[in-house]
Amino acid sequence: MSDELDEIQAIFFEECTEGLLAAEQGLAAMQGGDTSPKTIASVFRAVHSIKGGAGAFGHAALTAFAHRFENVLDEIRAGRIAPTQGVISVMLGAFDKLSDHVAAAQGTMGLPDDAASLAALEAILAGKDVAPAAPVEAPVEVAPPVVVESSAADDIDPFGFEPVTVAIEDFAATDAAPMLPVDPEWTILFAPSRDAMANGAEPVLVIRELEGLGARVTDVDISGLPSLRDLDPEHAYLRWTISLPGDVGEDQIGDCFDFVAPDSIVEIMRTSSEAPPPPAVAPAPSAVVADVPLREPGAIHDLLHRVEVASPAIAAAAASATATPAAEGSAKRDPRTADTASQTIRVDLHKLDMLLNLVGELVIRGSILSDRLSPADQQRVELPEQARLTREIQDTVMSLRAQPIRQAFNRVPRMLRDLTAETGKQVVLETQGETTEVDKGVIEKIGDPLTHLIRNAVDHGIESPEDRLRAGKPAQGTIRLSAAQKGARIVVTVADDGRGIDRVRVRAKAIEKGLIGADAVLSDEEIDQLICAPGFSTATTVSNISGRGVGMDVVRSNVEALGGRVDISSAPGRGTTFTLVLPLTLAILDGMVVRLAGQRFVLPLAHVIEAIRPEPGQVRATTPGSEVIEVRGTYLPVRRLTQIFGLPDVNTLPPEESLVIIVESETAGKVGLIVDTIDDRREVVIKSLEQNLHPIRGLGGATILGDGSIALILDVDALVAPLSRTLTRGLAA
Amino acid sequence: MSMTENAGELKMVTFALGQQTFGIDMRSLIEIREWAPPTPLPSVPSYILGVTNLRGTVVPIVGLAERLGWTPSEIHSRSCVLVVSIAGKQAGFLVDEVNDIVGVQEDAIQPAPDVEIQDTNVIAGLVQITTRGNDGGTAASTMVLLLDLDALTVASTAVAGVGAATIATPATPVADASSVAATGGLDIAA
Numbered sequence: 069m070s071d072e073l074d075e076i077q078a079i080f081f082e083e084c085t086e087g088l089l090a091a092e093q094g095l096a097a098m099q100g101g102d103t104s105p106k107t108i109a110s111v112f113r114a115v116h117s118i119k120g121g122a123g124a125f126g127h128a129a130l131t132a133f134a135h136r137f138e139n140v141l142d143e144i145r146a147g148r149i150a151p152t153q154g155v156i157s158v159m160l161g162a163f164d165k166l167s168d169h170v171a172a173a174q175g176t177m178g179l180p181d182d183a184a185s186l187a188a189l190e191a192i193l194a195g196k197d198v199a200p201a202a203p204v205e206a207p208v209e210v211a212p213p214v215v216v217e218s219s220a221a222d223d224i225d226p227f228g229f230e231p232v233t234v235a236i237e238d239f240a241a242t243d244a245a246p247m248l249p250v251d252p253e254w255t256i257l258f259a260p261s262r263d264a265m266a267n268g269a270e271p272v273l274v275i276r277e278l279e280g281l282g283a284r285v286t287d288v289d290i291s292g293l294p295s296l297r298d299l300d301p302e303h304a305y306l307r308w309t310i311s312l313p314g315d316v317g318e319d320q321i322g323d324c325f326d327f328v329a330p331d332s333i334v335e336i337m338r339t340s341s342e343a344p345p346p347p348a349v350a351p352a353p354s355a356v357v358a359d360v361p362l363r364e365p366g367a368i369h370d371l372l373h374r375v376e377v378a379s380p381a382i383a384a385a386a387a388s389a390t391a392t393p394a395a396e397g398s399a400k401r402d403p404r405t406a407d408t409a410s411q412t413i414r415v416d417l418h419k420l421d422m423l424l425n426l427v428g429e430l431v432i433r434g435s436i437l438s439d440r441l442s443p444a445d446q447q448r449v450e451l452p453e454q455a456r457l458t459r460e461i462q463d464t465v466m467s468l469r470a471q472p473i474r475q476a477f478n479r480v481p482r483m484l485r486d487l488t489a490e491t492g493k494q495v496v497l498e499t500q501g502e503t504t505e506v507d508k509g510v511i512e513k514i515g516d517p518l519t520h521l522i523r524n525a526v527d528h529g530i531e532s533p534e535d536r537l538r539a540g541k542p543a544q545g546t547i548r549l550s551a552a553q554k555g556a557r558i559v560v561t562v563a564d565d566g567r568g569i570d571r572v573r574v575r576a577k578a579i580e581k582g583l584i585g586a587d588a589v590l591s592d593e594e595i596d597q598l599i600c601a602p603g604f605s606t607a608t609t610v611s612n613i614s615g616r617g618v619g620m621d622v623v624r625s626n627v628e629a630l631g632g633r634v635d636i637s638s639a640p641g642r643g644t645t646f647t648l649v650l651p652l653t654l655a656i657l658d659g660m661v662v663r664l665a666g667q668r669f670v671l672p673l674a675h676v677i678e679a680i681r682p683e684p685g686q687v688r689a690t691t692p693g694s695e696v697i698e699v700r701g702t703y704l705p706v707r708r709l710t711q712i713f714g715l716p717d718v719n720t721l722p723p724e725e726s727l728v729i730i731v732e733s734e735t736a737g738k739v740g741l742i743v744d745t746i747d748d749r750r751e752v753v754i755k756s757l758e759q760n761l762h763p764i765r766g767l768g769g770a771t772i773l774g775d776g777s778i779a780l781i782l783d784v785d786a787l788v789a790p791l792s793r794t795l796t797r798g799l800a801a
Numbered sequence: 802m803s804m805t806e807n808a809g810e811l812k813m814v815t816f817a818l819g820q821q822t823f824g825i826d827m828r829s830l831i832e833i834r835e836w837a838p839p840t841p842l843p844s845v846p847s848y849i850l851g852v853t854n855l856r857g858t859v860v861p862i863v864g865l866a867e868r869l870g871w872t873p874s875e876i877h878s879r880s881c882v883l884v885v886s887i888a889g890k891q892a893g894f895l896v897d898e899v900n901d902i903v904g905v906q907e908d909a910i911q912p913a914p915d916v917e918i919q920d921t922n923v924i925a926g927l928v929q930i931t932t933r934g935n936d937g938g939t940a941a942s943t944m945v946l947l948l949d950l951d952a953l954t955v956a957s958t959a960v961a962g963v964g965a966a967t968i969a970t971p972a973t974p975v976a977d978a979s980s981v982a983a984t985g986g987l988d989i990a991a
Contacts, residue, residue: 425857713843755859778840
């Protein structure tokens with residue numbers, strides 16, 4: 069049972085992560101000037117969901133903070149507080165605290181000090197215009213109750229539910245002024261799905277939350293209750309009829325049902341029992357099904373038709389319900405939540421990988437099976453059809469691993485806020501191409517390099533506001549983060565408009581650190597590349613942010629480990645751009661299958677320039693053990709894999725009978741590799757060697773060929789790097 | 802852990818390697834495969850014979866005899882590979898012949914004395930088992946060397962057993978939490 073709870077709790081934290089993401093995007097949009105009700109509502113909904121879940125799991129501190137945050141959002145949503153830049157910046161601060169609170173609830177950090185943020189939120193609430201200034205959202209309702217309700221929101225309430233005082237004051241108001249037109253009461257029919265409790269959607273919590281709004285349970289239908297013998301204590305059998313004061317906002321009621329299980333029946337309607345029906349147009353009996361995830365939007369209509377209508381007058385109105393703006397708004401809202409609820413599913417990445425392995429195996433078994441059949445049988449329609457289906461499954465499974473790169477980008481704004489607070493620099497972030505889809509594995513691995521690059525940009529790139537103004541630039545620096553797909557590669561750039569790389573200082577530092585000789589002649593690009601050298605740092609003081617000299621080195625090695633590369637371009641006084649060129653997927657590689665000493669290897673096609681069958685004399689030994697090949701007038705070093713790997717050199721063919729594959733490497737430029745033959749060119753699925761062994765220098769992994777055997781994938785850069793270094797050192801000596 | 806397993810009883814798979822009989826905790830065994838030449842790897846110790854394809858994952862094959870410092874096993878018709886899971890990683894061990902599955906009381910396992918193996922750390926303990934004679938006749942007593950798989954992990958071999966802790970006490974189960982508990986049963990390729 070506690071395991072189950074842990075599991076549900078884990079889901080809650082995943083939802084928190086998503087909620088935080090949505091809230092942050094919304095807040096960023098608001099900061100950028102988009103204060104549309106839709107955006108504000110998205111932030112509100114996210115924070116509200118976190119609060120609700122936190123309450124259910126007893127995370128009191130998180131619940132309390134989320135509640136205060138939500139109060140302010142609610143006021144903004146209702147149009148009672150204007151979302152000025154000041155207010156938004158307080159909310160961004162509150163958002164950071166909320167993230168910290170979530171982390172604290174997860175146990176990954178201690179409870180954050182949220183006093184300042186709370187005070188700022190309170191200040192916003194206190195300073196708000198209490199006058200009922202144009203309640204944007206409320207339908208054609210009479211204003212007074214709204215005022216009462218909003219003042220109640222000021223009350224300190226450590227827990228997430230709306231204060232009961234609302235109801236009491238409302239009743240008082242009704243008593244004191246009976247002549248006021250009163251909204252008809254709400255009647256709610258609530259029948260939780262049978263397995264509501266198994267889903268963690270405890271109906272009692274919903275009813276308590278409703279009671280917090282002043283609800284009374286008027287009837288409990290126990291007809292569904294089986295005899296004790298058949299009773300499953302984990303099932304929900306009851307149906308409740310609940311009445312609520314009429315002035316409670318419909319969205320407030322809807323919010324209570326945020327966490328009900330799918331398939332629950334929730335019907336919310338106005339009844340006319342105590343008050344005369346309001347003027348014709350007024351609150352239409354917009355029977356709204358709360359945020360119950362629906363399979364398809366069409367279901368809304370079905371539900372609308374299922375509304376039980378209390379009086380003929382309302383029945384007439386109900387008939388036109390879909391046409392009224394209120395109902396339309398709700399109908400619009402619901403399919404959207406339904407979309408997100410029904411179209412995504414969380415899957416353990418491990419399971420996807422397992423699926424991918426199994427499908428790969430299926431392909432292999434299929435081709436082995438095909439080989440065993442007679443050629444006539446191989447052509448039968450069943451077999452090709454099956455092969456096609458298998459391939460489709462394979463492609464689909466691969467695509468499941470693709471995720472928008474937003475997931476890697478979304479930690480940046482928070483970090484930037486911390487960094488600017490720490491350094492006093494002013495930086496605005498522009499992002500582009502967040503929807504670019506990349507393999508999940510790539511996303512996971514570029515987080516750290518991105519963090520380093522952003523830190524570097526703020527710490528070394530962007531100048532202080534004074535310096536910037538002096539240089540004739542706006543005080544506020546800009547960091548542009550963008551992603552785009554180019555062919556089979558993803559290009560991620562981090563560009564700042566700061567001071568650029570100080571090449572004189574970089575050079576001096578490199579000489580001081582012994583990375584280059586004092587008289588070395590280096591191009592600007594080569595100097596820029598020096599900042600990626602291990603142990604290099606130009607920061608005069610070691611700051612908290614960067615300057616430990618590991619940053620850029622780590623960036624480069626991480627990116628190269630992914631099969632990508634880092635390009636640097638910098639213009640003095642105008643800024644620096646780091647470009648990460650990454651593979652689209654870590655799982656598939658376009659490769660050339662070559663044969664060498666009886667073994668098959670895969671050369672990544674991205675590195676292959678050409679294959680040459682050398683003429684006699686085209687490959688020449690320069691020293692014993694090193695050879696060069698002459699290609700159109702240029703001499704390129706030649707490597708024998710048998711030597712590099714220490715493979716048995718038994719039947720090494722003379723160069724004329726083997727092939728020289730010219731490869732382009734990051735580390736040593738163009739190099740020729742001698743192989744026996746080329747077998748095939750194909751896409752291969754990369755299998756890691758680390759999973760069960762350890763990384764092997766010179767190998768990028770392994771793959772399983774069509775016959776079920778394994779071929780090793782060559783890591784060209786690593787293969788040729790050490791040798792070329794030895795070569796240059798040898799020349800220098 | 803299956804319910805039929807008695808408290809304090811350890812199920813182990815015994816196999817022959819050279820003249821010796823070895824045992825491993827059955828909970829870490831995934832399957833037993835017929836020998837097939839693996840794909841050799843460059844720049845690895847000689848006892849890593851290569852890698853093979855186990856249902857889509859790449860698994861290293863270790864020559865257990867070489868790993869333990871003996872002359873390499875000769876391949877013959879009964880040679881097989883024990884695929885085990887050690888601390889979440891899978892590896893296949895080439896052995897001469899798989900013998901039996903036996904249950905032993907954990908308190909019957911004696912600590913390993915200084916046996917003639919390069920690093921004694923890989924031996925978790927010694928245990929006497931009674932084997933049925935080939936002709937169903939007299940029962941013979943055999944000494945089984947119980948291997949400490951954790952000490953044999955391919956990764957830890959890089960430090961040549963230096964990092965491996967002191968000789969495992971007999972009470973310590975050979976493989977722990979991460980073992981696959983022989984869920985699939987024995988999958989002996991005929």
